[in-house]
Amino acid sequence: MGLVHLLGITQGWVEKQERVVVSDIERTVIDGLRQPEYCRGFTEVAKGFWMHRGEANVQGLVEYALRLHVGAVIRRAGHLLEACDIPAPGQVERLRERPTDAYQFLDPLMPPEGRYLARWRLRLDVSLEEIQTVVRT
Numbered sequence: 001m002g003l004v005h006l007l008g009i010t011q012g013w014v015e016k017q018e019r020v021v022v023s024d025i026e027r028t029v030i031d032g033l034r035q036p037e038y039c040r041g042f043t044e045v046a047k048g049f050w051m052h053r054g055e056a057n058v059q060g061l062v063e064y065a066l067r068l069h070v071g072a073v074i075r076r077a078g079h080l081l082e083a084c085d086i087p088a089p090g091q092v093e094r095l096r097e098r099p100t101d102a103y104q105f106l107d108p109l110m111p112p113e114g115r116y117l118a119r120w121r122l123r124l125d126v127s128l129e130e131i132q133t134v135v136r137t
Helices: 025-034 042-051 058-068 071-083 091-096 128-135
Strands: 009-015 018-023 115-117 122-124
Touching: 018 025, 025 042, 025 058, 025 071, 042 071, 042 128, 058 071, 058 091, 071 091, 071 122, 071 128
Parallel strands: none
Antiparallel strands: 009 018, 115 122
C-alpha cells in the first residue's frame, strides 16, 4: 500500500487491549468522494461534510485530494467546496490546476443523466439545488 493511503489515519485505544484505526474528517470525506457507493452517494458525503464543516481543515482536504491523484476525487472535492459555499481562498484554484479531459459522474450511484459542468468536468447527476437542500436540512 502506498504512503498516500495512510494520510489522515491514526490509531486509538477503545479499551486497554483493543485498538482501532480512525480517519480524520478530511480523510473520511476524501474516501467518500473516491468511493461514494460506501457512503450512500455524493449527497451523504456532502451532508457529512456540511455537518462538520467548522471542524474540517479545507487545506488538508485539498492536500489529500491532490496527493491521491484521482481526477474524479479532485473534481468532486472542488464541486463540494463550491456547492457548500465554503470560504477557501486559493484552495479551489489548487484543485482546478489539475484538469483532466474525461467527464466523471458526480455520483456514480445515480442514473446517468444530468447536465455537464465544464468547470469541473463533471456530469451533474445530482443538481446543485439538491445538494444545497440536503446539506442545509
